[in-house]
Amino acid sequence: MKALVLTPATKDVSVQELPIPQPRDGEVLIRVHAVALNPVDAIYAVHPIAEQDQRIIGTDFAGIITSVGPNLESLSDLRTKIGTRVAGFHQGACSTNDRPGAFAEYITAPYDLLWSVPDSMSLEAASAVSMCGLTAAQGVFSRLGLPCPFDGQVNSSVGTANDVTNVLIYSASTSLGLYAAQLVQLSARASGRKIRLIGAASASKHDFLRKAPYNYDVLVDYRDPNWVEKVKEATEGKGIDRAVDSISEGESVYSVNNTLNDNAKMAVFRGPKGGQYDPSELRVKPIYGAVWEGLGHEIGYNGAIIAANPDARVFATKFFNFLSTAAADGKVKLEPNPLRLMPGGLERIVPDGFELLGSGMVSKRSDTSRNEDYMRPISGEKMVYKILGE
Known part of the structure; x- marks a missing residue:
């Protein structure tokens, strides 16, 4: 061969x-x-x-x-x-x-x-x-604790059933971001949780991301220097509860961190060395893991x-x-x-x-x-x- x-x-x-x-x-x-x-x-x-x-x-x-x-x-x-x-x-x-x-x-x-x-x-x-989908699932469910529709876990580690959970996906039009959005929507449907899905992506992708199966509630342009403030406004001042940084590199990590409330969780997909960020400078410590763990070796x-x-x-x-x-x-x-x-x-x-x-x-x-x-x-x-x- x-x-x-x-x-x-x-x-x-x-x-x-x-x-x-x-x-x-x-x-x-x-x-x-x-x-x-x-x-x-x-x-x-x-x-x-x-x-x-x-x-x-x-x-x-x-x-x-x-x-x-x-x-x-x-x-x-x-x-x-x-x-x-x-x-x-x-x-x-x-x-x-x-x-x-x-x-x-x-x-x-x-x-x-x-x-x-x-x-x-x-x-x-x-x-x-396969790989990108599993990466997103590990981030959304294993690390952020959103209710998982296929793991028998429909309870959530965030808020109560009547609360609105603010979820941010940074770089929403990337492969990872597209799968993460679908999994968040599956989680909401399986658990009955109210989730406000907020995406940061190029403005040229916003119409695409508003449609099924992604169905974003709020979209901001990550090239807008005020995008962090616009995300906070969309949460009615409460801040983001759960965040997926699909890029996980340098400035993206710091900026996403600035959208979070004090009880938030943030999933990243590159470690500090590869992603070139310093966890000691972050108010909410990002949760990192490698997709390879799923192979069991x-x-x-x-x-x-x-x-x-x-x-x-x-x-x-x-x-x-x-x-x-x-x-x-x-x-x-x-x-x-x-x-x-x-x-x-x-x-x-x-x-x-x-x-x-x-x-x-x-x-x-x-x-x-x-x-x-x-x-x-x-x-x-x-x-x-x-x-x-x-």
């Missing part, structure tokens, strides 16, 4: 021929049809932290099960059946310990960390959901060891079970991000996709000098590459 392989010592990334992996106990083999790009895919290829001679890179994928590992044939779960359309995510080269990558023609994965893709959704669209990541977290893995399996119910009832649980289908397959991920993603701070991403339409600046879209047509 072909795979996109990083050589950490030289920072070289190239398409190579490798043996097709074989599924172990609890795993299935997947023929990959589409992969979606995330900023971490480029960051840890250009600035490797992997310590092996070579690593397959990439996180998000979708494809079709072609074989199953030992002891799975007797299970009734669709995700253990040959021919099932599935999606999930791997860690790729985003760790020091050897973890599988997704950018290959065939991959193996634990069946319970996959979700069954409904017939109404393309595999290209499904490839854009000890992980070496950015100079730290993230211990294996059984609870995080259980949460991840419940999230993917929740997404899988769409295959039975036909009701998509999370609408995929708007897609930008990129040409060229594995061979063009680095020269095109990584150039658009950049390898540093998302907030400082620069435009490319390329004039192809598919190389226009990324805004509110997920880049997807076809590996094999459906």
Whole structure:
């Protein structure tokens, strides 16, 4: 099979021929049809932290099960059946310990960390959901404590049932922000809680964000120098109760922190080092965690060891079970991000996709000098590459 392989010592990334992996106990083999790009895919290829001679890179994928590992044939779960359309995510080269990558023609994965893709959704669209969707779910539910519709937790750690909970999503049109908004709305419907959803995003995205499934109550332009004050006004002076900073870099962290009330919680998705902020300067300490915890393994990541977290893995399996119910009832649980289908397959991920993603701070991403339409600046879209047509 072909795979996109990083050589950490030289920072070289190239398409190579490798043996097709074989599924172990609890795993299935997947023929990959589409992969979606995330900023971490480029960051840890250009600035490797992997310590092996070579690593397959990439996180998000979708494809079709072609074989199953030992002891799975007797299970009734669709995700253990040959021919099932599935999606999930791997860690790729985003760790020091050897973890599988997704950018290959065939991959193996634990069946319970996959979700069954409904017939109404393309595999290209499904490839854009898993990692970013789980990241948002961890932030909204595990860290902010909003009622979770799929974890049996409909109580909230904020206010009473009659209170209005003010929730802010900064950079609301990003992939992470789009999933976070949908999950907040699902939380409100499942629990009956009154939530005022406030978004900070470019004014050009406001009409889009007012519509289903995002349904923002209030939107401000984050380029407006007075946006923090406008957010506070929207809360009737009470301040934000729960905040998701979808960028989590430098000034965004400080600004979002300034919207919070004294009892608030704030979820961030980059640590102080990567996000370049100082927690000691923040009145409300942000809550950070890595999506990789959901994979259930000890992980070496950015100079730290993230211990294996059984609870995080259980949460991840419940999230993917929740997404899988769409295959039975036909009701998509999370609408995929708007897609930008990129040409060229594995061979063009680095020269095109990584150039658009950049390898540093998302907030400082620069435009490319390329004039192809598919190389226009990324805004509110997920880049997807076809590996094999459906």
